[in-house]
């Protein structure tokens with residue numbers, strides 16, 4: 263159903279809080295279970311090279327215990343490829359990764375890294391994993407993603423979320439144009455990074471987007487009102503924006 267916009271809840275920062283004390287609480291798998299109850303269509307987790315949040319054991323348990331699609335975010339390295347092939351998540355999203363960054367600061371440069379990335383796309387797809395590329399919203403990045411066989415592009419919404427006023431509108435227009443281009447060239451289109459209650463609706467209203475991945479804000483909001491309530495509110499904002507854009511309002 264084209265009109266349903268999926269929500270992937272990223273649970274990385276539940277693990278960040280757990281790791282601050284080195285114990286088991288709060289458990290990101292428990293958060294994933296709650297996210298599903300609250301309306302998440304899938305769970306997203308980024309296993310970083312430095313294991314700063316999600317651990318190998320978390321991925322193992324997410325695969326075994328959560329019966330919703332896992333979107334496994336990974337750097338294009340042989341270590342991560344071996345882990346993905348072993349677990350066979352529903353999807354793998356290739357992201358750029360630098361040890362010194364606080365979060366994924368920009369999109370993957372698929373246009374420049376084609377030769378390196380194509381091998382990862384081939385190997386993942388050969389085992390039935392859907393492959394997504396986390397990119398800036400430009401036609402060049404989308405065309406390069408298509409050329410190396412990716413199934414999906416996830417558009418980086420960080421610049422849109424950080425901008426204000428006319429600049430934010432320009433960023434939104436760029437994302438909307440890229441979403442149209444993705445559909446035209448046969449790529450499924452997702453978006454994410456930095457989305458909040460205040461910024462999600464205009465992105466959710468873009469009709470060719472199929473999925474949003476949202477994490478940090480939801481985990482932060484959970485401190486004030488609980489994770490379930492934060493996800494339910496995000497879900498409602500997305501559904502209403504999509505319904506209004508389609509000329510109908512959800513109940």
Ligand code: PXP
Pocket residue numbers: 272274308335355357365366396416453454455456457475476477478479
């Ligand atoms: N999508 C991708 C590819 C990401 O790397 C991240 C951050 O891990 C997100 C979505 C979610 O971003 P945020 O945590 O800011 O909502």
